[in-house]
Amino acid sequence: SQQGEEDPQALSIQEGENATMNCSYKTSINNLQWYRQNSGRGLVHLILIRSNEREKHSGRLRVTLDTSKKSSSLLITASRAADTASYFCATELTGGGNKLTFGTGTQLKVEL
Amino acid sequence: GAVVSQHPSWVICKSGTSVKIECRSLDFQATTMFWYRQFPKQSLMLMATSNEGSKATYEQGVEKDKFLINHASLTLSTLTVTSAHPEDSSFYICSAWRITEAFFGQGTRLTVV
Numbered sequence: 001s002q003q004g005e006e007d008p009q010a011l012s013i014q015e016g017e018n019a020t021m022n023c024s025y026k027t028s029i030n031n032l033q034w035y036r037q038n039s040g041r042g043l044v045h046l047i048l049i050r051s052n053e054r055e056k057h058s059g060r061l062r063v064t065l066d067t068s069k070k071s072s073s074l075l076i077t078a079s080r081a082a083d084t085a086s087y088f089c090a091t092e093l094t095g096g097g098n099k100l101t102f103g104t105g106t107q108l109k110v111e112l
Numbered sequence: 113g114a115v116v117s118q119h120p121s122w123v124i125c126k127s128g129t130s131v132k133i134e135c136r137s138l139d140f141q142a143t144t145m146f147w148y149r150q151f152p153k154q155s156l157m158l159m160a161t162s163n164e165g166s167k168a169t170y171e172q173g174v175e176k177d178k179f180l181i182n183h184a185s186l187t188l189s190t191l192t193v194t195s196a197h198p199e200d201s202s203f204y205i206c207s208a209w210r211i212t213e214a215f216f217g218q219g220t221r222l223t224v225v
Binding site for chain 1: 118144146148153154155156157158161203205207209212213214215216217218219221
């Protein structure tokens with residue numbers, strides 16, 4: 001299956017530290033997106049990076065994409081307790097018609 | 113921004129009954145919507161693609177007679193879980209794309225007792 005693998009599965013850090021999550025996938029993609037999900041809630045879109053882009057920033061978020069390694073990373077800088085959530089990467093396959101395939105997710109806990 | 117609204121947010125039903133979940137795009141039209149299922153502490157798995165005015169496309173392993181999808185208008189798709197059983201208990205989420213971004217509903221937590 002194309003489902004992406006994310007690591008770590010769980011990450012616990014102190015407020016103010018940076019959090020890095022990694023995502024790997026298997027086949028050619030149009031784009032890769034990162035989402036956040038608070039417990040039992042819907043998904044919030046964080047950032048989209050296209051297959052021809054290598055890095056993208058949005059506020060405290062930095063996303064990289066390496067299509068040769070089929071991997072992406074999400075960096076959250078200066079983390080806050082409110083960043084505690086699950087983070088998922090999702091890939092839209094080349095010719096995939098807007099279908100998203102989600103990674104396994106990283107549960108981030110930011111402690112005060 | 114674009115909003116996708118899902119209703120209800122949670123529902124409890126008895127085994128053997130059917131439950132309908134609605135997904136609406138509030139400020140844009142969506143010819144295609146997607147339905148996902150998420151088990152506790154797991155990722156989202158695509159169940160089916162809902163196509164306005166035509167039959168839904170189901171992913172491998174998803175029973176189309178169990179999970180009925182109707183996309184009757186450009187702003188509404190419904191998922192009906194028929195003859196629900198406890199193993200159907202899950203979190204169901206819909207999404208719709210507006211231009212280059214996917215928007216997700218807030219999800220429906222279904223508990224079958």
